[in-house]
Amino acid sequence: xxxxxxVGSLRGHGTSNIANHYKFKDRNLKSGKYLYRLKQVDxxxxxxxxxxxxEILIGIPDKLTLSQNYPNPFNPSTKINFQLPEDxxxxxxxYDPAGKQIINLINxxxxxxxxxxxIDGSLLSSGVYYYRLIFESSGNxxxxxxxxxxxx
Numbered sequence: 001x002x003x004x005x006x007v008g009s010l011r012g013h014g015t016s017n018i019a020n021h022y023k024f025k026d027r028n029l030k031s032g033k034y035l036y037r038l039k040q041v042d043x044x045x046x047x048x049x050x051x052x053x054x055e056i057l058i059g060i061p062d063k064l065t066l067s068q069n070y071p072n073p074f075n076p077s078t079k080i081n082f083q084l085p086e087d088x089x090x091x092x093x094x095y096d097p098a099g100k101q102i103i104n105l106i107n108x109x110x111x112x113x114x115x116x117x118x119i120d121g122s123l124l125s126s127g128v129y130y131y132r133l134i135f136e137s138s139g140n141x142x143x144x145x146x147x148x149x150x151x152x
Contacts (some may be wrong), residue, residue: 069146
């Protein structure tokens with residue numbers, strides 16, 4: 001048996017004579033298979049688990065992408081999402097407008113899938129910066145660059 005982790009909660013509508021529908025979005029999942037269960041808690045703190053029967057499959061992306069950071073402009077932190085279609089070596093660095101490397105964020109092998117990285121800009125001054133993803137796999141090197149703005 002695999003362990004279950006709490007990923008969120010929703011407030012119920014209580015006892016009702018009509019059907020209520022609930023939705024929950026679990027974001028930024030890595031590639032793989034997922035099972036979900038619901039924990040129903042009564043007002044008296046009694047609870048019961050309901051195993052959801054459908055398995056959720058998060059596949060591997062079909063192409064390399066580097067998303068725009070969010071939020072942008074940011075203060076002091078922002079997130080960068082990127083997708084790797086296969087295992088490979090990833091380098092993500094931040095540059096000033098003159099092209100000087102300011103920070104090296106990632107410089108390691110990563111597995112294929114959906115990835116997120118957070119930038120802490122608390123030590124940077126306000127201004128425009130660029131971040132570049134360089135991806136190397138199967139002898140090919142590809143890169144993408146995006147612009148971001150830090151406002152303090």
